Amino acid sequence: MTDFASLLVPDRGEAAHALAPIAADGLDSWLKAQPAQVRTLAAAAQFKAKPGELLVLPGRKDGEWSAVFGAPKTAGPWDLAAVAQKLPAGTYRIEADGEAATENALGWLLAHHRFDRYLSKPDPIPQRVLLSKDVAGIAGAVALAEAVALVRDLVDTPAADLGPAELAAAVETVAKAHGAAFRVTKGDALDQGYPMIAAVGRAAVRDRAPRLIELEWGDPKHPRIAIVGKGVCFDSGGLDIKPSSAMLLMKKDMGGAAHALALAGLVMGARLPVRLHLLIPAVENAVAGDAFRPGDILQSRKGLSVEIGNTDAEGRLVLGDALTRAGEEKPVLMLDFATLTGAARVALGPDLPALFANDDSLAAELLAAAQAVADPLWRMPLWGDYADMLKSTAADINNAGEGGMAGAVTAALFLQRFVPDATAWAHIDTFAWRPAAKPGRPKGGDALGMRAAFAMLKARFVTA
Structure with a gap:
């Protein structure tokens, strides 16, 4: 570093x-x-x-x-x-x-x-x-640089050297640096408690087994917030396998986890008056004889049954179980980061993460913070009428929308089914990658939306 x-x-x-x-x-x-x-x-x-x-x-x-x-x-x-x-x-x-x-x-x-x-x-x-x-401002500027560099380094690391176990080790390092509690759920406990995370990751070889990584920090008397990051350490697409051109950058499919971890580090480093809960479902979406299949029906931690319309729509599955777990602790605010859909890139390009939120005030705070720190976000609609695209005749919901339209919206609507109605929630569909170099921003992994989220959290909780 x-x-x-x-x-x-x-x-x-x-x-x-x-x-x-x-x-x-x-x-x-x-x-x-x-x-x-x-x-x-x-x-x-x-x-x-x-x-x-x-x-x-x-x-x-x-x-x-x-x-x-x-x-x-x-x-x-x-x-x-x-x-x-x-x-x-x-x-x-x-x-x-x-x-x-x-x-x-x-x-x-x-x-x-x-x-x-x-x-x-x-x-x-x-x-x-x-x-x-500005001596007082130096520590904050250095912390931001360290957080961005952490995102970049994690995303740029090849999947062979950054699987679920290595991602857990990275979280544990940050937890130890700030005196946070750290735990990992895997094996039978994962199978029983987080069936969608287990199903998505079960085809990976044993030392790359799926797991849920959690970190908790802060005074329990402070407002509880949850930060969730998609940790798909490599995405082959599963049995709905990606073409090689689409698979080439799939080491970055844990970019949401990198953003979430870096943001958690900033929150703890700044000692924001919150009770922080970080959750990262870490898997590899591999191809093997025991891979989950199109047409399978998975149970979820929330109790909803999910029909698999496409095994390449796996990120929303692992996030669904993690969001359910986060919601069980009744946080006042939930944020998730994910390299979730190509549809968001088609709509907004690589520089603009798509922001979805179930709370207009939270969305406005995020957009204001994004503008203030020049870390842009663009709000997209949680258009409820498109929920029909996720209907299933055999299960409570399908993981892939029909018709190939509004892919980023239907993905967000899927996630919303696992968020408590009373909890303010924002989902940031980020690319986590810079396809061409700019000054200070080399080609490769990048933090897109993380600084905006931190600025929002500071504004919301430091002045409270």
């Missing part, structure tokens, strides 16, 4: 290269105030102060220099990523540094993060230290 705490440190007045942001509409006035040498240098470099552009300015002594960089009109968490990636190792100070610079340090920090576990000779990353006058 990248040592982010060494890259964002309090400004004690030490020597540093000065960095100054300039918006494109302020470039002309800035140039007029500069000596001819600087104007000539800017012209030669064709510096237009576009976001992320960098112009190095020589100082008066050997080794002394500063820089200006293009800044957008509206500041965001990724503004400094492109700047950091262009700088050599050293110590830097942003002029007029304050809370805004620390809040936007996420990009600076994550410009130093790479998933290089399998590279024999990874390229070294220059260590660029940013000084901050």
